Amino acid sequence: MTLSIKEKIEQLRNAIQYHDRKYYVENNPEISDYEYDQLIKELKHIEELHPNLITPDSPTQRVGGEPLTHFSTIEHKIPMLSIDNTYSKEELKEFDRRIKRILGIDNDHDIEYVVELKIDGVAVSLFYEQGLFVRGATRGDGFRGDDVTANLKTVRQVPLRFEFSDKKQKIPSVIEIRGEVYLPNKEFQKLNEEKEEKGEPQFANPRNAAAGSLKLLDPRITARRNLRIFAYTIAYREGLELKTHAECLELIQKFGFPVNPYNQLRKNIEEVIQYCNEWDKRRRELDYMVDGMVIKVNSLDLYNRLGYTSKSPRWVISYKFQPEQAITKIEEIVVQVGKSGTITPVANLAPVQLAGTIVCRATLHNFDEIQRKDIRVGDHIVLQKAGEIIPQVVHALKEKRNGTEEIFQEPANCPSCNSVVKREGVYLRCYNSLCPAQTKRLIKYFANRNAMDIEGLGPALIEQLVDKNLLKDYADIYYLQYDDLVNLERMGKKSALNLIHAIEESKHRDLNRLISALGINNVGSHTAEVLAEHFDSLGALAKANQDELEAIYEIGPTIARSIAEFFHNKRIREIIEKLKAQGVNTQKLVTQKTGKNPKVSGKSFVITGILKKYSRNEAETLIKNLGGRVTSSVSKKTSYLITGEDPGTKLHKAKELNVQILDEEAFEKMISP
Ligand SMILES: [Zn+2]
Known part of the structure; x- marks a missing residue:
């Protein structure tokens, strides 16, 4: 039975939601990034043909909003109060004694607490109606916060829609989840490295970076920051009975929100203190910042009896770690x-x-x-x-x-x-565009593994070449001669020759790598890929005006302006002409649009020897993009062996197993559309 368009869309959305949860919440992905991207692409494609079927909870709608001019204000249904801080074990014991005094409980009686890691991020509120994410806000002054719904949608861990896995269970009609949005340490470092590359001010710490990312007016930029969230409470609920905070956390997790795995229920304040001590030592094991612990009374019945001070609830306290x-x-x-x-x-x-x-x-x-x-x-x-x-x-x-x-x-x-x-x-x-320090950094960026990938052209060598006036810009790389290189410090005949080969080989990189290598402000490798999907050549990109650029999904006004300004620069245009004159490829090698190639799709490939037109990586990407697989060794299951110059023992084995052998030319013919 064939599915209706609507059913097909629903099926894809469910699959994507399922895999989002596996990947972002449970850290247990079942499919490759490539397979995941294919699901998204397919859904996007169908939705483009049937725009009337797009709903706000579709995974394609996570990023898509237009930049805002300002954030509107949201009044919190329940104020987001601050939590009292403590800095010593003695203060924690006093917190416990105070609670017992108010409740009229003996001091030797135990009170149960839930102890949570205090994530150093930004507190947010997430409102759901009938399981659908309707709005999200920052804490603001505790009573009113900014409406950051569009940015929160880009956080892949935030469910756009949730339901019980047991569909018979009724979801609450209205619910407000609170959580801490944070930036993992490695994302923070990546972001700051990018900022440094671009000469922009860096963020002082992951919390500032998370706050800054959440307050960007362009959700497309927020999406690229890879923000994460841990949910920690249900602040408001309709149609839902709860007895304890531990139960509340369990439920949030069932809804599909990430809950910190180290939250624990502890029998009494002594055990709480023990657990705080443990994490004071262990906190650096984590890939995110934790600046203390949050201690909450477990029984929700006690909340009303405990009440509030003028600014904080009495059933919760935080214990802050000393910074080293x-x-x-x-x-x-x-x-x-x-x-x-x-x-x-x-x-x-x-x-x-x-x-x-x-x-x-x-x-x-x-x-x-x-x-x-x-x-x-x-x-x-x-x-x-x-x-x-x-x-x-x-x-x-x-x-x-x-x-x-x-x-x-x-x-x-x-x-x-x-x-x-x-x-x-x-x-x-320094505004001197010929400044050697800037030139060096630009050339290092150009030759980098993530850009033109010129093996052997490392930072120290680039310093030397610029100082000796052999490189004034990155196009000069393609004018270097063997004689220029062989007399340099620490450079023998063999390495000079290898470098000349590596430079020659880098002329055939795909368009996205070249775009990334040029060092356009605000254009990193991801944006370069987006651009290469839209333009078949560097020339076409250079001709695009700001409006055309902004019309591209994921390209905001800032990026569009950077690109337009870049290609408007006369000196840049001269450098690009110099690149072209030496035969550097400025065309797209793989047209993504062709999609799967029936001759390649589902087949398994092994590559041996040196290919003329592609690096090993490029050939592998090419095959994967066309739907094929690449493995490292020849077996009976191998469909084709591609042989370049100097094939290894794999050729022998392929002959033995009767695997079909393709030279580079035959492979080219096979993949040409
Ligand atoms: Zn300078």
Whole structure:
């Protein structure tokens, strides 16, 4: 029986929701990213043909909203009050005694508590009606918050719709879930690396990054930040009976929200303290920031009897961990130049052990900060890890000064090219587009594994080549001669030859890699892929105006402007001409639109030897995109062996097993549409 369009859509949505939960909530994916993308693509395709069937809870609607001009305000149904903080075991015991006093319970009587990790993120409220996510807000002042529904939809762990797995059970008609949105440490580091590459100010810690991402007006940018959430309570409910907080957490999990796996029910305050101590030591095992524990009375019946103080509920308290600090000395302050010319001060420190690593450098962010904190060269300083990741100077120990400390002078000239620098807000910037420091960073970015992937063209070599004037821009890479290279430091005949080959090979990279390599502001590898899906050549992309660019899914006004400005630049256009003149590919190699190729789809391939037109990675991606599989060794199940130059023992084995053998030309013929 064939499915109606509506049924097909429903089936796809259910499958995607199921796999979202497996991947994002249970950390237990059942299908590959590629298979998942295919489901999304198929759903998107059907919905494009039948736009009347698009509903707000469709997974395709997670990212799609237009940028907002401002956030509207939402009044919280139940105020989002703050929680009282404690810093010692004694204060925790006092919290327990106070509760017993109010309830008129003997001190040797036990009260049960749920102990939760205190995630260092941003508190949000999520409203569901009949299981459908209708709106979400930030905490704001506790009574009114910002409507960030569109941004919260991009958080893949937030169910757009939920139901019991046992469909007979009735879902509550209205429910408000509260949770903490956070950025995992590795996403935070990735984001800051990108910011550094682009010469933009970095986030001080994961919490700021999460808050900033949630407050972006363009949900398409929020979507790329990979925010996560842990739900921790049901603040409001209609048609739902609950007795304890532990029960509440269990239910939230059944609804499909991620609940922190380390939340625990403890019999009494002594056990609570034990558990707090345990996590004070273990917190660095986690891939997200935890700045303390939250302790909640388990019995919900007691909530009404305990009531509130003027600003916080009496049934809950937080226990904050002490941040780890160290004292060391600033040996010197140096300045570095970013890819787009931003000049930032960095302190070189006497090496010191801090929160598990040895720290010898700390960013000072900008020159105003040095002045505000009155940090001098030679100062003893208190060092702390922001979000336990980035070493930060908290303050200088002025009482330790002996008069030899020097006030750091803000540079008037670029440390790399000596051009006069200009102020831009709190930042200094070098505007010389020929500045060697910027050139070096751009070329490193271009040759990087994630971009043009030129093996052997590493940072140290690029420094040398720029200093010797052999490279003035990245197009010059393709004009390098064997003779230029062979006489360089630490470069033998063999490595010079290998590098020439690697450069030659990199001319055939696919369009998305080239777009990414160019170093357009705000265009990373993901955006480059999006662009390469829409344009068949670099020329077509360069010709697109801002409106055409903005019309592309996932491309917002900021990115569109960056791209348009980039290709408008005369010098950039000259560099691109230089690339083309040397035969660097500017066309799309694989047309994604062709989709599965019947000759390749479902077949299993093994590759041996060196291919002329593709790197091993490119060939594998190509086959996968056409629906085939690539394995590493030849077996009876192998459909084809593709052979390049210098094939290995695999060729022998393939002949033995009667596996069909294709040379590169035959393979090309097979995949050509
Ligand atoms: Zn400069």
